[in-house]
Amino acid sequence: MRLILLSILLFALSAGGASAKYSFCNKSSYALSAAIGYVDGDRLATRGWWRLRPGQCKVVLTETAKPGRYFVYAEAIPGHKGPLRTWSGDTALCVENNGFFNLRNQDVCRDDPMRQRKFFNVEVTEAAGGAWQTDFTEASTYTVYSAEVAGVQRLLSDIGKNSGDIDGAMGRETQRALANYRKEKGLPDGYNIDDELIDALIEDANSSEAKLGLFYCNKTNNAVWSAVAESEGDEKYRSKGWWKIEPGDCAKIIKGALGKDHYYVYGLIEDPAGERAMTGGEKNFCTNLVMFNSANDLSCADQDLDEAAFRRVDIGGAESATFDFTPAMFATSQDDAAQ
Structure with a gap:
């Protein structure tokens, strides 16, 4: 469930005047990581992450908030239970997944969807006088x-x-x-x-x-594009991807204590000679060339999606599990992958 309730409030300038700036204010019950996108000269830049404690307000741009469009995104810290809460929209922009970032090249995440976030639009008006505040709120109204x-x-x-x-x-x-x-x-x-x-x-x-969740680790010498399918009950499954994992790296695919006794795993090796698919799959699920999130209540063809055979991984009810991608799991050539 994505939380996209927000309130964009205009700062009233006091009689003595107020400094021009762009601020975030967290009026939610979640600790947040927030980012902003804005026009910087002839480029679209993104900057973040700012940690916002519940109830905290913070200046994120000290420059004058010029009239025009800005882009804002926030997500709850991973430590909050349940699915990831986000304050988001429809504009995909680049971020770094860890640490503070200041990006002026939106091409850097073109080939890595996990470095993209969906920002919502904010229209700063001339009447703002250069000072603007975006509030992150919930259905419950908090001061x-x-x-x-x-x-x-x-x-x-x-x-x-x-x-x-x-x-x-x-x-x-x-x-x-x-x-x-x-x-x-x-x-x-x-x-x-x-x-x-x-x-x-x-x-x-x-x-x-x-310490909780489903982790993928790449034990190969090439980048792996990974996907997962998990049960939603009554033979219903949902497949999701892609997570790009560099050689030697690990990534958390599902957060929180695992509640299923099995998952299905799939991956593609990024090879100079072409992609090589994971073999040995037992059950087919939908995939796509770009990011996907697909239920299996309709056929892949009906959803205009591709199809691939995922491997079943039994975890026996454990709260956390790690799956290692190894070279032996993948086809040795593109011809093998197609068989």
């Missing part, structure tokens, strides 16, 4: 303060320290959970919320999530 409380409630729940409601209200159960966590982490007594507390919660949530 900056209540978003901070709701964010702490969510993070405590993510690490199994609180089972109460995520409502932004500092009730007794939240106070008790906060006091216990502060004591456990050696923080000053009480149930007050500060940056140190939130950062500790984020670190714990991300550390817990890092």
